[in-house]
Amino acid sequence: MPKMNLSHFEAAFLFSVLVSVVLGVVTKNTDRDRLHYGVYTFVCFLLALFGIGWLMYLGHG
């Protein structure tokens, strides 16, 4: 099996996409709501990713 070398950002991005798809599929009752919730969780993941990333960068000094 090939080995995969991802950066922190790439791994977190991939994680966000896949988890958002599953959360979108299993939580809501209509396709429209599922799509909205999937996009919403993905955006939340990205905001947390960049927010915490900048927080660590600035906190590190």
Place this chain on the structure above:
Amino acid sequence: METVPACRGTSPNCYTQRNPMAKEKTEEKAEKEPVSIRVWAPAVALGWLVPGGGHLLLKRTGRGVLLLAAITTMFLCGLMMRGTMFTPQGDDLLTVLINWGGWVGNVASGILYLMSVWLGYAQPDVAGAVHDYGTKFLVTAGLLNLLAIADAFEIARGRKS
């Protein structure tokens, strides 16, 4: 304007028509009635074995395929990042919790976990960010499959569409 015919009989329909509260109670009672294990067990079992399999069995093809693709991709990425599989062991409470919890997460992936173990995947726990991400991907794939199983259970019981 639609008129409701006068209800003079003693059938349950007449009774609930005259007493809306009784109708609500009847519906609540129907919701609380136990559903046979034969209704939901096949969907739950197949959902564990094959990610999204419960949805496919219940004719939710689109959702089933999405779950299958997302969970399998996550598991395969974990393998390609050389993540570690947990084994149930440990001495102190924290180690026991981590190892048993991780093992449950791994086993929840169903056939993906079984195949990787049967085919000899045994990555030792080594230091490194990519390996660590891989371990998390493997456990998360199983946890996402648990969510999919719970959703299939709800659909099979008729609580969700």
